Amino acid sequence: MGYERIIYxxxxxxxxGGYPFWTLSASAGACFAFYKSNLSREQKRKILxxxxxxxxxxxxxxxPAKFFIYHWLPFGYFMxxxxxxxxxxxxxxxxxxxxxxxxxLLITAIIFSFYPAQDFFRLLHGEEANKFYYNRVxxxxxxxxxxxxxxxxxxxxxxxxxxxxxxxITKTDxxxxxxxxxxxxxxxxxxxxxxxxSSFISDIKASMPKLIIKVETNRGHPSGxxxxxxxxxxxxxxxxxxxxxxxxxxxxxxxxx
Numbered sequence: 007m008g009y010e011r012i013i014y015x016x017x018x019x020x021x022x023g024g025y026p027f028w029t030l031s032a033s034a035g036a037c038f039a040f041y042k043s044n045l046s047r048e049q050k051r052k053i054l055x056x057x058x059x060x061x062x063x064x065x066x067x068x069x070p071a072k073f074f075i076y077h078w079l080p081f082g083y084f085m086x087x088x089x090x091x092x093x094x095x096x097x098x099x100x101x102x103x104x105x106x107x108x109x110x111l112l113i114t115a116i117i118f119s120f121y122p123a124q125d126f127f128r129l130l131h132g133e134e135a136n137k138f139y140y141n142r143v144x145x146x147x148x149x150x151x152x153x154x155x156x157x158x159x160x161x162x163x164x165x166x167x168x169x170x171x172x173x174x175i176t177k178t179d180x181x182x183x184x185x186x187x188x189x190x191x192x193x194x195x196x197x198x199x200x201x202x203x204s205s206f207i208s209d210i211k212a213s214m215p216k217l218i219i220k221v222e223t224n225r226g227h228p229s230g231x232x233x234x235x236x237x238x239x240x241x242x243x244x245x246x247x248x249x250x251x252x253x254x255x256x257x258x259x260x261x262x263x
Contacts, residue, residue: 014231015071023067023078027115028085032060034108035091042100053091060084089115138224139168142255146172146219149252149259154178158216163187163240167225169257181215182206190237192228207239216262218248223256 022029039045039053063080067073092108146169150160159181162169165188173180184206193199227235244260252259 010231011071015068018071018073018230019064019068021073022085023073023081024075025078025082025085025119027111027118028082028089031092031108031111031115032085032088034111035094036088038096038104038108039091039094042096042104043094044097053088056084056087060088138255142224142257143168143171143175145254146257146259147175150176150178150217153251153261154216159213160217160219161210161213161215162219162221164219164221165226167221167223167257169219169221172219181213182209184209187237188226188228190240191235192233194234195232203237203239207243210240210243214247214262217251218244218260220244220258220260221256222258225256 036053036057040050045053060081063084067077067081089112092112094108096105150172154160154176157179159179160173161181162173162185164170165186170185172178187206189199190203190206248260248262250258251261
């Protein structure tokens with residue numbers, strides 16, 4: 007288990023959070039600033055401070071082994087700062103090839119790192135942004151409006167699939183303190199996650215929500231080392247007390263029997 011975790015951390019770390027080209031240009035910028043420039047000692051100390059912060063932001067991701075893109079944002083910020091050193095004016099003593107190295111790496115980083123958002127081409131063709139997502143939200147919202155009465159509660163089994171968006175639109179109360187379910191499916195061998203699972207089952211049994219919304223597709227799900235897609239206790243609870251009432255757009259809605 008320990009060996010697998012180490013391999014997983016090494017594999018994810020070497021992806022540099024999607025900033026590999028920025029890491030190369032940042033390294034080039036820092037190296038040229040230190041060894042090929044006429045910067046003062048004070049200026050180099052400031053660069054060293056940024057490098058230290060970049061290393062700290064990298065360690066910040068590695069220690070807890072949390073490799074979601076937003077955990078990498080501070081690291082990406084410092085990589086871009088250091089990459090800006092590639093714009094420096096270098097002394098005439100360096101060769102033309104040496105001058106080309108930082109600028110080439112920086113241009114490569116820019117080319118491979120900037121690309122249109124997913125909805126860009128849809129909008130160019132006059133289509134609604136993320137049409138699938140918003141159609142799903144509308145479908146769930148319509149069902150909630152037609153099937154809930156004052157005081158009814160609903161439990162969402164989702165992460166970023168739109169069910170909570172629908173519940174917000176319809177001002178629906180959630181049945182438990184658990185907004186998302188993704189934390190039940192990662193680090194599943196950890197005692198803390200086991201306690202979370204047990205607590206969730208206790209809470210949902212106590213609440214017995216009228217509806218349970220289970221989003222199965224286009225919702226995001228933990229993957230990799232020590233993750234799962236199974237939750238046997240939850241499956242047993244739903245099968246015992248609920249029936250399937252709605253199935254559309256990758257969403258299942260169960261009604262209490």
